[in-house]
Amino acid sequence: MPSESCTEPTLTVGKLAERSGLAISALHFYERSGLIHSTRDSGNRRHYSRDVLRRLAFIRASQRVGIPLAAIKTALDALPKRRTPREADWFMLSTDWRTRLDDQIEQLTRLREDLTNCIGCGCLSFARCQLVNPGDAMRGEGAGARRLEPGTPRPEPFEGCPLNS
Numbered sequence: 001m002p003s004e005s006c007t008e009p010t011l012t013v014g015k016l017a018e019r020s021g022l023a024i025s026a027l028h029f030y031e032r033s034g035l036i037h038s039t040r041d042s043g044n045r046r047h048y049s050r051d052v053l054r055r056l057a058f059i060r061a062s063q064r065v066g067i068p069l070a071a072i073k074t075a076l077d078a079l080p081k082r083r084t085p086r087e088a089d090w091f092m093l094s095t096d097w098r099t100r101l102d103d104q105i106e107q108l109t110r111l112r113e114d115l116t117n118c119i120g121c122g123c124l125s126f127a128r129c130q131l132v133n134p135g136d137a138m139r140g141e142g143a144g145a146r147r148l149e150p151g152t153p154r155p156e157p158f159e160g161c162p163l164n165s
Contacts, residue, residue, distance in 0.1 A: 010039070010047035020056045027056075035059055035073055037082065051084040058085045066104065067097055 017024045030036045031046075036055055038046040055076065062072045075093050079085060085093075 010049055011052070013038075013046045013048070016048050016052060016056075019053055022056065022060075030056070030059065033069060033073060035069070035076060054084045058090070061090075062093075062097075065097070066101060071097075071100075 011019065013024055013027055016022075016027055020027070027036070031038060036048065036052050036059075038048045038052075041047060058076070059069075059072055062075075063069070075089075076082070076085070079089060
């Protein structure tokens with residue numbers, strides 16, 4: 001005999017949280033963001049169709065591989081009549097997202113390699129610093145400590161400071 005929850009046409013926010021493993025606050029956030037939709041009963045309680053579980057699984061899988069919520073929303077909004085993603089949808093989207101992830105992996109790999117040459121002091125006097133002074137962009141300003149953002153005006157010397165002598 002099927003359980004009562006299997007025969008319910010909709011899920012309350014509590015049941016949806018229980019079934020999805022997400023906090024109720026997360027479900028409310030996803031709804032405010034337009035990722036999932038509910039209906040309200042006469043008592044103004046939210047009710048979700050059962051296919052929202054699949055949408056939530058899609059959202060969580062997408063997030064797990066680093067896809068931002070804005071891109072996930074765009075993908076879901078592109079589906080006809082806001083339907084639940086199917087296997088073919090995931091294949092198409094994952095193919096597009098794979099390129100994005102490959103670019104991110106390449107960027108992170110370069111960042112990891114650049115980190116080896118940085119001691120993180122912020123002095124920017126190293127010509128080889130690829131994190132804050134890529135391409136030694138500040139070499140024309142002379143040796144020594146600089147600033148963290150290129151284009152920031154150099155501070156005026158502090159009068160009476162023995163280091164300015």
